Amino acid sequence: MSEEHIDEVSGVSTTSHEWDGIRELNNPLPRWWITIFYVTIVWAIGYTIAYPAWPLLHSATTGVLGYSSRNDVKNELAAAEAAKSKYLAAVKSKSVSEIESDDALREFAIAAGGAAFKVNCMQCHGSGAEGSKGFPNLNDDDWLWGGKAEQIQQTITHGIRFAADPDTRLSEMPDFGDIITADEIQQVSAYVVSLSGKVADASLIQPGAKVFSDNCVACHGENAEGNREFGAPNLTDAIWLYGAGEAAVAAQVRGPKEGVMPAWLGRLGEIKVKELAVYVHSLGGGE
Structure with a gap:
């Protein structure tokens, strides 16, 4: 039996094991810590008895308390x-x-x-x-x-x-590409854009107003503020569903897009x- 060895620095005995000149101090865990450790083991065993815990082949133990998180x-x-x-x-x-x-x-x-x-x-x-x-x-x-x-x-x-x-809500804008000329489409597009912004050629506005009066007021109104009975948009507020600018407006006049929403x-x-x-x-x- 080897002789007890005392660490010179701490004054604590070692376990007498040595690895490359290093010795392990013999410091047992505190009694309170060991007591709590054993208590947790007892608690765990009691928990697995009281509540569902152990897996079985097709289910798990139900526990003596009959608790079920699924029921909760x-x-x-x-x-x-x-x-x-x-x-x-x-x-x-x-x-x-x-x-x-x-x-x-x-x-x-x-x-x-x-x-x-x-x-x-x-x-x-x-x-x-x-x-x-x-x-x-x-x-x-x-x-x-x-x-x-x-x-x-x-x-x-x-x-x-x-x-x-x-x-269903129903309205359709005619394909004015088959009704008015290309020049008239350009003119009315300039007029419509001018109601809320600037246009490239101001000389198109006045003739465009006449084209609008002849073809568009029935739905969009004399002031181009729209008509909700027909789902006709307000053309004066600079809010555009299919794009802003004369080119986008002209495209919609020429061949309008008609959106669909489910019932x-x-x-x-x-x-x-x-x-x-x-x-x-x-x-x-x-x-």
Whole structure:
């Protein structure tokens, strides 16, 4: 048996093991630490007996307390559905205006509508509803069919130029490339752009005004401020769906693009359509 060795620096005995001249001090763990360690072992064993723990071939031990985290989640979801049901019933029974006049119900509808927007609408209108070329910005004050909550609901419900819905929003701009001359298209494009900006050749504005008066006022109005009954855009606000500038306007006059929006009532149901209408109306551009 080897003789006990005392470390000269610390005065603590070593384990008598030596590796390349290095000796390990014989410092046992504190008794309190060892006690806690054994307590945790006992606790772990007790836990695996009380709660589900040990995996079996097709399941796991259920534990003597019969606890199930799945049941907890199921109960929480049931409680959430019960709490939500009263709001859903209220949304179903009220108009969008009545929903907006109720603070709690409006907040619920905005939250639910925002979630529905991200799933169904952001692909075209963008995650922030800012739109893109050919897809309207829902944050501004420019509305083809009206920006009141009920008008927005109508548009979402029946869509725009959606052939499967007989009540869809419907309007068509003629292909003026087959009706007026190329010079007249250039003139009327210059006139339209001049209503909100500068044009390359100001001499085209006056003859363009006459072309507009002869062909366009029936839908866009004498002041070119549009007509929501027909979905005819306001041409004086410098907001352009298919691009700004004389060339873009001329292209639209010559061969107009006609956007299509699905009718969402059959896909989402009345409640979700109302929630979407309230959400879109809340974005800031709604009237």
